[in-house]
Amino acid sequence: MRPLALLSLVGCADLGGPSDAVPSAGAVTWNRDVAAILERRCVGCHSESGLGGFPLDDYATAAALAPQLVDAVESGRMPPFGAPATDACPNPLPWVDDPRLSVEEMLLLRVWAETGAPRGSGALRHAAPAAAPPRVDDVLRPQGVEVVEPGPDQHRCFVLQPRLPILYGLEAISIEPGDADVVHHALLFSDPGGVVSAQAVGGSFDCFGLKPEGGRLLASYAPGMGATIAPAGTALAMRDSDPLILQIHYHPRPDELRYDRTRVNLTYRWEEAEYAALQLLIGNLDTPEAGSGNGLLADADGVSEFLIPAGATDHVEQMMVTLPVAVPFYSLGAHMHLAGRSMQLLLSSADGQRSDCLLDVPDWDFSAQRAYEIDKPLGLLPTSTVGDRLVLRCAYDNSLGNAALAEELAAQGLDAPVDMVLGEASLDEMCLAVVGLVVPWSQVETAEAF
Numbered sequence: 387m388r389p390l391a392l393l394s395l396v397g398c399a400d401l402g403g404p405s406d407a408v409p410s411a412g413a414v415t416w417n418r419d420v421a422a423i424l425e426r427r428c429v430g431c432h433s434e435s436g437l438g439g440f441p442l443d444d445y446a447t448a449a450a451l452a453p454q455l456v457d458a459v460e461s462g463r464m465p466p467f468g469a470p471a472t473d474a475c476p477n478p479l480p481w482v483d484d485p486r487l488s489v490e491e492m493l494l495l496r497v498w499a500e501t502g503a504p505r506g507s508g509a510l511r512h513a514a515p516a517a518a519p520p521r522v523d524d525v526l527r528p529q530g531v532e533v534v535e536p537g538p539d540q541h542r543c544f545v546l547q548p549r550l551p552i553l554y555g556l557e558a559i560s561i562e563p564g565d566a567d568v569v570h571h572a573l574l575f576s577d578p579g580g581v582v583s584a585q586a587v588g589g590s591f592d593c594f595g596l597k598p599e600g601g602r603l604l605a606s607y608a609p610g611m612g613a614t615i616a617p618a619g620t621a622l623a624m625r626d627s628d629p630l631i632l633q634i635h636y637h638p639r640p641d642e643l644r645y646d647r648t649r650v651n652l653t654y655r656w657e658e659a660e661y662a663a664l665q666l667l668i669g670n671l672d673t674p675e676a677g678s679g680n681g682l683l684a685d686a687d688g689v690s691e692f693l694i695p696a697g698a699t700d701h702v703e704q705m706m707v708t709l710p711v712a713v714p715f716y717s718l719g720a721h722m723h724l725a726g727r728s729m730q731l732l733l734s735s736a737d738g739q740r741s742d743c744l745l746d747v748p749d750w751d752f753s754a755q756r757a758y759e760i761d762k763p764l765g766l767l768p769t770s771t772v773g774d775r776l777v778l779r780c781a782y783d784n785s786l787g788n789a790a791l792a793e794e795l796a797a798q799g800l801d802a803p804v805d806m807v808l809g810e811a812s813l814d815e816m817c818l819a820v821v822g823l824v825v826p827w828s829q830v831e832t833a834e835a836f
């Protein structure tokens with residue numbers, strides 16, 4: 387912490403605009419304190435071309451907005467973060483890259499705003515965007531450009547071949563859409579022995595709902611998601627020289643042709659890792675499983691059917707899966723479509739006595755999806771016991787009050803909501819957890835079997 391003397395400054399000055407005042411010793415300035423905070427926490431989105439809509443990397447803009455910045459931060463609106471503490475999940479796990487400001491940073495920002503947003507001495511600092519993305523060892527692209535024509539959603543698979551043999555797995559993979567307006571989501575699988583790839587003509591093929599036989603999910607992309615990174619001491623599980631299959635779900639624009647060439651960046655691991663990091667998609671169940679209590683759970687009215695009635699504003703679907711192995715989790719993510727409202731992931735013991743909330747995403751936003759990586763060393767990651775059950779609780783707003791959904795309905799020429807079922811299309815819904823597991827290499831196949 388900085389000296390507590392700072393505290394005495396709080397509340398003793400009016401919120402003001404920019405100032406050229408020479409700071410007194412110990413005061414908070416742009417150059418010394420604030421530029422670095424915005425660099426770490428804001429500039430990733432608030433740059434000239436970023437998501438945030440206006441830049442926060444230069445002194446004049448930030449100083450003119452100082453009181454608004456304080457308000458946005460203290461109210462919790464900024465930086466947006468999908469997995470805060472909630473009533474259902476009061477003690478969330480610590481997340482890697484949690485962008486929220488520490489109490490100290492909030493205090494510095496407030497003091498800066500309240501003392502007239504001083505710039506500080508010396509050359510004016512520019513807040514540069516934060517950390518560079520991971521090193522890239524190989525860039526893979528489909529052979530040609532995909533023409534995305536207006537019409538129904540399309541699923542295309544592209545065969546990609548890494549240029550070097552992958553001996554020790556991968557450290558990181560990122561999927562970068564060529565045209566983010568039409569790439570609804572993308573999944574990257576390995577294709578053991580190239581069995582599926584052999585059927586591709588010209589390097590691509592239609593592949594609605596495909597998961598290559600024996601293929602392993604390596605990485606996923608949905609709007610808002612960054613790179614898939616293996617935790618320290620692990621490698622993303624990838625077999626030698628298997629080809630990769632990039633499956634893209636395209637959601638065409640209603641009135642214009644678009645062109646996409648999505649790229650995949652690989653970061654190799656250059657030495658043996660003791661553990662494999664696996665990603666599994668768990669959920670999307672639309673029937674109860676006989677006898678076990680697993681599968682889709684009954685709605686409040688006792689009916690087991692995945693159906694979100696048109697107009698429902700808070701409809702809940704729940705499903706349960708029993709875990710076959712005791713495994714540490716290293717990352718957790720939620721996936722729904724546009725009616726999604728909130729999603730919780732709970733881990734409960736076989737006897738139902740213990741139930742831990744692993745993740746709560748209280749304000750689902752389709753355009754800001756991400757996996758939440760748990761900020762703990764390997765040995766301290768939360769671990770399931772054999773027989774533990776993963777419960778997914780997905781809530782939906784299938785009404786015109788849901789702006790994202792209303793926009794999509796309008797784009798499809800509809801002026802009222804429609805009943806939604808489980809499916810792939812953008813007016814279907816999903817309830818899917820993206821779970822990252824750490825397993826010894828010898829257990830990879832068992833863990834994958836569910």
Ligand code: HEC
Pocket residue numbers: 424427428429430431432437438439454455456458459463464465466485487
């Ligand atoms: C993940 C991207 C992202 C990050 C990081 C981010 N913002 Fe934003 N910000 C947005 C988006 C998108 C909007 C516009 C939409 C909205 O109002 O929610 C926005 C709007 C704002 C607004 C105007 C609307 C409001 O709620 O007051 C302010 C002020 C703001 N951001 C400040 C900040 C500050 C300060 C930081 C860093 C501490 C920050 N933002 C970090 C994405 C981001």
